Every structure is written in structure tokens, then in C-alpha cells.
Amino acid sequence: MERPSGRDLTRSPGIRTERLTTLRLNGIRVGAIAVGAALAMTLSACGGGGGNSGSDDGVVIGFMGDLTGENSGIVIPPRNGARLAIDEYNATNPKVKITLKEYDSQGKGEQAVPLAKNAITKDKIVGMIGPAFSGESQQVAPVLEEGKIPSVSPSATNTALGKNGWKYWHRIVGNDEVQGGGVGDFIVRALEAKKVFVIHDNSEYGKPLGEKVEATAKSKGAATQIDAIDPEGSDFSSTINKVKAFSPDAIFFGGYYAEGGKLLKQLREAGVTARFLSGDGSLDKGLAEGAGEKNANGSIIACPCLIDPEGKTSQESKAFADKYRAKFNAPPAIYSAEGYDAATAFIEAIKAGNTTAEEINEFLSKVDVPGVSKQVKFLPTGEPAASEVYVYEVKGTTLPLIGKASEADV
Amino acid sequence: MFGNFIDQFWPSTIDGLSLGAIYALVALGYTMVYGVLRLINFAHSEIFMIGTFAGLITLNAIGLSGSVGGVALIGVVLLLAVVGALASGASAVALEFVAYRPLRRRGASRLAALISAIGASLFLQQLFARVLIPWWFDLPEEKGALPIQHHFVERTPVVSVGDLTIPNDKLMVFVGAILMMIALDQFVNRTRLGRGIRAAAQDPETAVLMGVNIDRVVSTTFLIGGAMAGVAAALYLLRFEDSHYFVGFLLGIKAFTAAVLGGIGNLRGALLGGLTLGLIEMYGSVIFGTEWQHVVAFSVLVLVLMFRPTGILGESLQQARA
Numbered sequence: 001m002e003r004p005s006g007r008d009l010t011r012s013p014g015i016r017t018e019r020l021t022t023l024r025l026n027g028i029r030v031g032a033i034a035v036g037a038a039l040a041m042t043l044s045a046c047g048g049g050g051g052n053s054g055s056d057d058g059v060v061i062g063f064m065g066d067l068t069g070e071n072s073g074i075v076i077p078p079r080n081g082a083r084l085a086i087d088e089y090n091a092t093n094p095k096v097k098i099t100l101k102e103y104d105s106q107g108k109g110e111q112a113v114p115l116a117k118n119a120i121t122k123d124k125i126v127g128m129i130g131p132a133f134s135g136e137s138q139q140v141a142p143v144l145e146e147g148k149i150p151s152v153s154p155s156a157t158n159t160a161l162g163k164n165g166w167k168y169w170h171r172i173v174g175n176d177e178v179q180g181g182g183v184g185d186f187i188v189r190a191l192e193a194k195k196v197f198v199i200h201d202n203s204e205y206g207k208p209l210g211e212k213v214e215a216t217a218k219s220k221g222a223a224t225q226i227d228a229i230d231p232e233g234s235d236f237s238s239t240i241n242k243v244k245a246f247s248p249d250a251i252f253f254g255g256y257y258a259e260g261g262k263l264l265k266q267l268r269e270a271g272v273t274a275r276f277l278s279g280d281g282s283l284d285k286g287l288a289e290g291a292g293e294k295n296a297n298g299s300i301i302a303c304p305c306l307i308d309p310e311g312k313t314s315q316e317s318k319a320f321a322d323k324y325r326a327k328f329n330a331p332p333a334i335y336s337a338e339g340y341d342a343a344t345a346f347i348e349a350i351k352a353g354n355t356t357a358e359e360i361n362e363f364l365s366k367v368d369v370p371g372v373s374k375q376v377k378f379l380p381t382g383e384p385a386a387s388e389v390y391v392y393e394v395k396g397t398t399l400p401l402i403g404k405a406s407e408a409d410v
Numbered sequence: 411m412f413g414n415f416i417d418q419f420w421p422s423t424i425d426g427l428s429l430g431a432i433y434a435l436v437a438l439g440y441t442m443v444y445g446v447l448r449l450i451n452f453a454h455s456e457i458f459m460i461g462t463f464a465g466l467i468t469l470n471a472i473g474l475s476g477s478v479g480g481v482a483l484i485g486v487v488l489l490l491a492v493v494g495a496l497a498s499g500a501s502a503v504a505l506e507f508v509a510y511r512p513l514r515r516r517g518a519s520r521l522a523a524l525i526s527a528i529g530a531s532l533f534l535q536q537l538f539a540r541v542l543i544p545w546w547f548d549l550p551e552e553k554g555a556l557p558i559q560h561h562f563v564e565r566t567p568v569v570s571v572g573d574l575t576i577p578n579d580k581l582m583v584f585v586g587a588i589l590m591m592i593a594l595d596q597f598v599n600r601t602r603l604g605r606g607i608r609a610a611a612q613d614p615e616t617a618v619l620m621g622v623n624i625d626r627v628v629s630t631t632f633l634i635g636g637a638m639a640g641v642a643a644a645l646y647l648l649r650f651e652d653s654h655y656f657v658g659f660l661l662g663i664k665a666f667t668a669a670v671l672g673g674i675g676n677l678r679g680a681l682l683g684g685l686t687l688g689l690i691e692m693y694g695s696v697i698f699g700t701e702w703q704h705v706v707a708f709s710v711l712v713l714v715l716m717f718r719p720t721g722i723l724g725e726s727l728q729q730a731r732a
Contacts, residue, residue, distance in 0.1 A: 069552060070552040070553065070556075202701055227699060227701075228699065228700055228701035229700055230660075230701075230703065230704065232656075232659070233660055233703075234646075234650045234652075234657070234661075235425070235649070235650070236700075237421075237425035237429070237692070238425065238691070238692050238695035238696060238700050238703065239700050241418045241421045241422055241425065241692075241696065242414070242418065242696070242700075244421070245414065245417050258556070258557060262557075265561075265651075269565050269577075286556075289559065290557070290559060290652070292561050
């Protein structure tokens, strides 16, 4: 998910504190970053001298993301997935054991960067699962690049990340462009929509996603119209008047669930009955809570992630879900499978006898094994070689999987 | 572009008026305080926010589940308005006591009061997000910043002319706001306290010499401005049914803009400015796209101020007499 680049997340009201502080207290914030940087330098200095704290007969893999903050709900499932994979591997009593070390970045780049430096110099990680969000990835990837540490993110979906020419960066989830194309196609193919209205929240995440959906729907022959809402506002009536005038068969919203819920509620109250769709930013029960369950029922949410606790898609999914349930006493949730697959990539590398960061990175360019969510295989850009978009239907406050966007019917 | 405008003219007008009515009620708080103290009370947006939470807590307390419509809805909204007005009015008075009065007593500059206002605004936001909201709604601390919802309104069309329907909530918002405006206008123009407010606005020193108790006038001004924000909060809940700690920020900016547009310090200016701003935003979004809503609104503000630097109706509270 492209959640939280520091700016992006300001879209969800939860993060407005931070944004507000940025707006009003710019000076202080700059100061804080300076202090952070100074601290990071001290830490790296210590790490450089102190050296070898990694275990002697094993290697350390990091996991970085928001583990305790307000968006930890979408980071703990992939962390659990990764932990499951690594515990399974260690249980086979291998020659080289893996220690999974967690770095709680709170999803914030300015916390993630010093943590990453520390991980490289002090903990001597040979690989990093994460960072979970796109914003922090943008800031941490150059640090890992410099430290020559390979990374695999289970959940950073911002398209631009794949265009930096980074050699050590990978992700195991489809990007927003893949998602937009998948949804656009689904709207025209499965829903047979002739008229599609796209609304986005003008964020780095919502805008390109919405525009990709619009472009795809248009190229498949649907008539389209697009409008943006201000996610900080509460009154979306001008957008709703446009929707009513256009009378679309389907509405796609590119943005996060907090605004998505409000928008959907106001649309339904204004008498708009068209099918509502949204992307992974709305894959949360908060959408139904915000809109009211009656208003939200039947809405379709797309995600490049696979959440399949029933094992509908494959035997592997079923087996994974059973193991996950047994270990964590909860069904797999968002990005669990991707977290497992990201860890699998590193485990395969280490199984093949690669124990330095450089060797592992080399191996990642060639790895080709089946994962739970998809084939674990990377393009030279670090993108996954194959990625599917899945669609989920809102039913009450649950979001059961329908299937692949390219095949599913409703 | 303009074809859309003609198609969507009437729905946009209704939405613009109902949004503008809320702006106008909040704008009153800015305008009255400015009229009397020449101070921009930046914490007024949080006074509004407090009103919305007072309403949400009331809805929980009376155990309202499911939606109500018709006369029952009017009753609920009246209750919310009373509770909101009490909570916001009391908070505004307390705010004045804590954040402004000590400065005023010591003859601090207006800039100091302005900084105090910004500080109070941030303090109240964080207090709600970190402490009060999690406590009231029994949430973990990190969820305190998320919106709190309580769906209670059953929306039904009350007036239909051709394709055009006016739903009950938008009509109630508009009518409610206008009624409050009229009541306030009468209060300021007809009562003894109102005369005191006007006198203090016109010339505070002479007013004191003439026996006006300036502290009481200032407290009354904050009380009324806050109460209006509380009523606005009830109407806001009627329209949107949710709130969060940051809800006042954008609305406060808009209301302040409305006050300046109409002529800050001028009660009728606040009404005119609020409704004008609401309409401009809606028409602007139809013509240029919703992402241009704020650009259009502020461009109009700049244009108006170029030709009428004191706003449409001109400055100052003392001129607001009939």
C-alpha cells in the first residue's frame, strides 16, 4: 500500500497532528531533524567502533515499519507473516540461522533513517524486509543503497519507487499503476460499466491511482469523468452534484478510507446508487463504519495484496492461512502473505549459501520460487515479476475476497 | 464547463447556502471578538470543535441509535444546539479568562494575544486528540485523532420543484442559521448589554468612562460568539454526522475568510460573507473543478478586498445597527 509517505498520510485525519505541526512549526521541525541527524551520526559512530553484535552462527534480517503507531494495523500482519516464515526456517535447524530484528519507524522517514543506519552499522543486518510504507521507503532506500543492503518491501506500492534505479531495493507487491490498470479493467469487463466517474483526493497516492483507473476505463470504451475532493473538507456536495449530472454506472475513489467513507455516505444520501469502488487505501472496515454499513454494502475494494484466510485462491494460501492462524490466533490480514513472501526471498538466498548482503542481493536478482501471494521473482528494477490485483467486496464490516480482478465476476 | 454550471446551478445554490450558513455562524465569533477587542481569536475554530464533541457525547448519552427524521429530528437538533452552545460558550469564556485577559490586564500588545490564540488553538487540539477523545469514546490513545461518527439523521426531501429537491437537513441548517442571526442582531441592537457591546466596539475608553463594565462586555462577547459556534456545531453534526479534533481548522479558516469578506467586525457582514463564500465555492467547483474550490474562493476574496478593503459591508460592529 502506498500509505504513508509523510505527506500522504496527512490525508488520513489521524496524521493531521504531524502535518499541522509541520505547517505551523516549521522551524521547530527543522530543528528536530537536525538533532535527529546528529544523533544518527553519533549512533553510526558508536556502531562503527563497537562492531559485531550479530550472532556468530547466524545472520540478522531487519523488519522495518510502523509497529506501534496509528497505522500499525497494516504493518503487524506482514511482520507476523515474516516471523512465521523465519521461525519455520529456523525450526529446520539450518546451518545458518536467521534472527529477525524489528525496527519500529512509526512509519516516519525521519525515524526510519537513523534506525536504518543503526541496523547497518551496529546490527550488521544482511537484508531488510520493509520499510512498510512508501514515504519512509523513499528516504530509507538511499541509505540501504549506500550500505549495500538488499531490501524487500511487502507493502510500499508507490509507483515512483521503482523508477529510482536502485540496485538493492525490491518489493513483493504490485505498484499503484498495476492496481489502477487492474481496477479500470475490472470496472469495464466485470461490471460492464459504460460510464465511470473517478474521484480522487489529490494526494500522491490517490491522484495517480484515480487517473490510471480513468485512463484504463476510457481505453476500454467507457465514458469517463474525473473530479477531486479536498480530503480535509467535509462537504463533498459539489462533487456529488457532478456525479448526479453524469449518472455513472460505477464510481471509483482513489484515496483513503476515512474520506472514502464520508464521500460514499454523502453520495448515497444524495440518491446516487452507482457501484462504488476504491483501492487499497480504503481496504479497511473504517470505510463501512464511515459510510454506514447499508450504504457501503456491495462496494468493491481492490488491492494488489492477497488476503485469503479461506484459501480460495490456492492450496498454498490455505496452508499459509492455517499455519498463520495456529501461530497468531488470528486469520491472515492485509499484507500477511506478502510479508511471508518477502521473508521467503531472503530465506531462499541464505539456504543457497549466501550469507553476505552483497551475495544475497545478487541472489535476489535470480530467485524464482513459488510464494503464497505470487511467484517470488524480481525484475531488474526491483518490482515483482508477476503481480495480481485482487478484489474484495464490502459486506457489513467484513471484506471477503471475490477473486482476481482479471477473472472475478460479481 | 458553463453547460455544467447551468445544469447544476440549483443544486449548487442549495449546497452553497447550507454550507455558507455554517460559515456565517462561525464567522460571528471572529467578527464579534474582532469588533470589540481588535483581536483575531484563532482558537475560535477549537471552540467550534468543542461544540461538535459536546453534541456527539450528548448523542451517546441519550442512547440514540438508528436514524430519526421529521419532528423528532428537529427536537434532537435543538438539544444538540443547546448543549453545543453551552459547551462552546463556556469554553470561549474560559479561554478568554485564561489566554487573553491576563495579557489584556498587563497591556500586552495585540501580537502577544495573537500568539496566545495560536497557542491555545494547538493546545486544545492536542488535548482533545491525545486525552479527551480517547477518554470519552473509550479508544486507545493513538486512535484519538480519527473521526468519531454517530449516524442519527434520516434524510428526506421536504421540498421538490421539478428535478430539484431540498432535503430536510440542508433546509434546517439554513433556517436555523438565519434564525440565530436574526436573534443575535436583535440582541446587539435592542438590549442594554448589546448597547454596551456596541459602545465598547466604537470607543472602548469612552465606553468605560460612561460606565460600561468592559470585562463584562468582553466576557459576553466571547460567550455569544462561542454559543453561535456551538449552534453551528449542532448544524454541522446534522449535515455531516462526524467530527475529529482537527475539524475546526479548515472551517475556521473559511469562516474567518467569510468574516473578512463581509467586513470584519460587522454582524450582517458575517452573514453576507458566509453565504457569499459558500455560493462562490460551489459555483467555482462546478465551473473549474472541485480541486479549484479554495483557489476560487480566495481569489474572490482578494478581488473584493482590492476594491473594498474593509469588505462588502465595511468594518466595525457599531455600524451594525438597523
